[in-house]
Amino acid sequence: MSSVPGYQTDKADVLARLRRVEGQVRGIARMVDEDTYCIDVLTQVSAATRALESVALLLLHDHVSHCVVDAAREGGDEAQHKVDELTRAVGRLVRS
Amino acid sequence: MSSVPGYQTDKADVLARLRRVEGQVRGIARMVDEDTYCIDVLTQVSAATRALESVALLLLHDHVSHCVVDAAREGGDEAQHKVDELTRAVGRLVRS
Amino acid sequence: MSSVPGYQTDKADVLARLRRVEGQVRGIARMVDEDTYCIDVLTQVSAATRALESVALLLLHDHVSHCVVDAAREGGDEAQHKVDELTRAVGRLVRS
Amino acid sequence: MSSVPGYQTDKADVLARLRRVEGQVRGIARMVDEDTYCIDVLTQVSAATRALESVALLLLHDHVSHCVVDAAREGGDEAQHKVDELTRAVGRLVRS
Numbered sequence: 087m088s089s090v091p092g093y094q095t096d097k098a099d100v101l102a103r104l105r106r107v108e109g110q111v112r113g114i115a116r117m118v119d120e121d122t123y124c125i126d127v128l129t130q131v132s133a134a135t136r137a138l139e140s141v142a143l144l145l146l147h148d149h150v151s152h153c154v155v156d157a158a159r160e161g162g163d164e165a166q167h168k169v170d171e172l173t174r175a176v177g178r179l180v181r182s
Numbered sequence: 183m184s185s186v187p188g189y190q191t192d193k194a195d196v197l198a199r200l201r202r203v204e205g206q207v208r209g210i211a212r213m214v215d216e217d218t219y220c221i222d223v224l225t226q227v228s229a230a231t232r233a234l235e236s237v238a239l240l241l242l243h244d245h246v247s248h249c250v251v252d253a254a255r256e257g258g259d260e261a262q263h264k265v266d267e268l269t270r271a272v273g274r275l276v277r278s
Numbered sequence: 279m280s281s282v283p284g285y286q287t288d289k290a291d292v293l294a295r296l297r298r299v300e301g302q303v304r305g306i307a308r309m310v311d312e313d314t315y316c317i318d319v320l321t322q323v324s325a326a327t328r329a330l331e332s333v334a335l336l337l338l339h340d341h342v343s344h345c346v347v348d349a350a351r352e353g354g355d356e357a358q359h360k361v362d363e364l365t366r367a368v369g370r371l372v373r374s
Numbered sequence: 375m376s377s378v379p380g381y382q383t384d385k386a387d388v389l390a391r392l393r394r395v396e397g398q399v400r401g402i403a404r405m406v407d408e409d410t411y412c413i414d415v416l417t418q419v420s421a422a423t424r425a426l427e428s429v430a431l432l433l434l435h436d437h438v439s440h441c442v443v444d445a446a447r448e449g450g451d452e453a454q455h456k457v458d459e460l461t462r463a464v465g466r467l468v469r470s
Contacts, residue, residue: 124245149220158446181373254350277469316437341412
């Protein structure tokens with residue numbers, strides 16, 4: 087396993103998105119604290135969920151682009167291990 | 183529309199869960215900052231997504247228990263409006 | 279529990295949608311049988327999944343409109359039981 | 375693009391799963407036809423959705439194992455194209 091993660095070149099973007107999600111979640115807590123109407127809170131929870139999923143897709147893209155593709159090029163059993171690991175990660179993402 | 187939201191009695195629980203999600207997202211940013219392996223980051227993103235979805239389910243439960251049930255008891259068109267609004271909110275949640 | 283389901287007036291629509299999903303799934307099996315490219319098969323699987331979710335949303339809408347609203351109007355404990363049951367059903371739908 | 379899909383060796387399994395989903399959807403139509411209680415229908419719709427998602431995960435696994443890994447080993451731009459295509463496919467699956 088390399089010490090350089092697949093998202094290395096997108097690191098600033100990933101961090102910026104996570105900061106934004108953190109702000110969204112804090113904003114939702116503020117809405118709840120101020121007794122905002124349930125459906126308006128729910129809409130923001132859905133938006134934050136979608137934002138997290140789009141971070142996941144970016145991480146996934148970078149992981150396959152670098153970690154999986156590199157393992158495939160190096161040959162050996164590592165590529166297959168990486169594919170199994172990736173499939174389980176996508177499974178957790180779609181929760182099937 | 184009442185000024186008391188459906189989640190009134192669960193407010194402390196909802197706020198505690200949101201604080202926890204905020205902490206999870208901050209923890210994920212720290213993992214990214216420290217170049218944690220992609221799949222481990224993805225696993226935590228999935229966990230935070232699931233935690234947000236369980237907040238959504240709690241809000242939904244409380245909304246139907248109070249806002250929708252109250253509107254139904256009061257009679258009139260408001261109940262139907264509430265049902266349509268709820269269906270759209272669940273639709274955003276499952277993104278179908 | 280009434281012998282008339284909430285989807286009574288939408289029954290023909292629900293059945294037509296389900297027949298269409300059945301046809302979609304049969305079409306996907308045909309694509310697989312003819313060695314269609316993985317990504318094209320996956321795209322159709324996503325489309326069928328989305329179609330099933332939209333059937334679920336229609337059933338949910340009708341269930342709340344009739345079964346939950348009726349139980350609320352009748353008073354008693356049944357409304358709360360219906361709300362709990364509904365929340366679990368939405369939970370299975372979003373799999374959180 | 376090879377004429378042999380990634381799921382070649384799992385083809386019988388993929389087809390068997392799709393036949394089963396087709397049967398599940400037909401069974402749901404029968405439940406609706408017989409006025410089965412909404413929540414029981416919804417439970418089966420969720421089960422069929424989950425079964426479709428697990429077909430998607432199998433296709434995805436096989437696609438990365440063969441098509442993406444092979445493209446990576448051949449070198450050139452095709453690997454990157456395959457990764458982008460895969461990310462969009464996962465995006466449709468999680469609908470983010």
